[in-house]
Amino acid sequence: MLKLNKNDITLSQSATDKFEAIKSIAHSLTDKGLVEHGYVEGMLNRENQNSTFLGNGIAIPHGTTDTRSMVKTTGVAVHHFPQGVDWGDGNTVFVAIGIAAKSDEHLGILKQLTKVLGADGVEERLRNAKNEDEIIALLHGDVQLEADFDASLIQLMFPASDMLQMSAVAGGLLKNTGCADNEFVADLVTKQPTHLGNGLWLIGSDKHVTRTGVSFVSTANDCEYEGQKVRALVAFAACNNAHQSILKTLSNIVFNNEHGKLLDASVEQILALFKGEEVTAASSEEGNTAVFKIKNSHGLHARPGAMLVAEAKKFESTIRVANLDGDGKAVNAKSLMKVIALGVKHGHQLQFTAEGPDAPQALESIGNAIASGLGEG
Incomplete structure (x- = not known):
């Protein structure tokens, strides 16, 4: 550190x-x-x-x-x-x-x-x-510039039967990740949520918040609030302006009547959407995923990392990579920052997923580049 x-x-x-x-x-x-x-x-x-x-x-x-x-x-x-x-x-x-x-x-x-x-x-x-x-x-990292939002703040298809349960779960997720405390949850469930259309709702509180964060909860049940359908709830815990980019994303979704992008999305798609990354459809095709072991003795430092990103950028397909020996979360393989942040060391295994017209060729080329040492022989 x-x-x-x-x-x-x-x-x-x-x-x-x-x-x-x-x-x-x-x-x-x-x-x-x-x-x-x-x-x-x-x-x-x-x-x-x-x-x-x-x-x-x-x-x-x-x-x-x-x-x-x-x-x-x-x-x-x-x-x-x-x-x-x-x-x-x-x-x-x-x-x-x-x-x-x-x-x-x-x-x-x-x-x-x-x-x-x-x-x-x-x-x-x-x-x-x-x-x-x-x-x-x-x-x-003491200055928060982005709202906390990861897979631990998403709960899909929770068996909620009313808005009170939805609010409590959304608040609980934010409490459990350290964004707020019990008093925040108690305040959140008293708030009047705002309907954004098509069953998507918004709620938030700034009481007893230590870090700005966002949670997303969808329900598996038929649920209504004040006569309007409830499918999902976005909750904010705010103590600064770090959530503005996610609010902007929500505004664009509502303005363009694209609620389905969020309501029908997987956890990974929701994360990509709120983080401003390209959202790809889930694919059932075989052959679009490959795992390669890094042979570079000093891991993916800046130079081999840049070589890997350059290789990925040669292809039209969306390419994501996860460090199977790290946290396992997939990131954009065409972003040097994202790739280096994986903390890849010698011997770590990287899983690549490619979606697009040249996906098989992309994976083959990336595999060859890794096998050749990414510029380090």
Whole structure:
């Protein structure tokens, strides 16, 4: 786990290009005693091999496997560029995190960073950060930018017979995941829900909420509330504005009369819909799933991760990947942030699912790329 302090961060930096920025970051790593002087060459070589731009105004420059022996102690140097640095390919970086790591220690750092930095609004917050504490809070994930919403907050086909039961279950899910407490649930069940049409309802409370979260409950029974059909309930626990993107998604569904996208969806489809990812129909075709073992000795760090994502992007099909040796949750295989956040180490098995006209070819090509070492031989 990455734990930053103020000494790790250098504010108000400027650079004419990414290579000047990398040299400055390497100097900080050296001054901190984390690496030997020649480590900068590895960082520059690494950048020439593949861009270390991660997304959302963030870059993670680091050395190659050849220079890993020059790392004395695992650590980071964070440079803040409020005016931005051109990182190539139209990408601008406002925060560059130089990483020095032995073995695969950096995978934990990358996994933490990608989960934090994948949220909408991070880029603007980092760019406008005024002090070290703001940057530390953002990189540690202490600033909530997205509402909590995962499979544990979804309950499909619950045998509820009335709205009170639906509200209690939705509130209980939010309580059980730490978003709120018992008093929140007690308040939620007294609220008047809003009908969004076609049996979809909305309810929420801001009482005794510690983290903003969303839950979704559908019922297996014929159920009505004030003469209107009840099929599903979306519940919000709100203590900030982190739920705005999900509210926008709901608004679009209602405006376009596309309630079925949500009411008839699987857990994975609901997650993708609320997270703004592409929603794919469940497929019964055989041959659209494959499992491959990662042979890279240091796992899927940034370079092989980028190679894997580049391979997936060659195909029209929607491709998702899950780390069977991790949490098993499938993510978009065409997103570098999502792939790195899987925390894939040597020997881990990845399950790929492809849906589309070139799905079999995509899986075969990805398998060949993994077998060839994803650019690492």
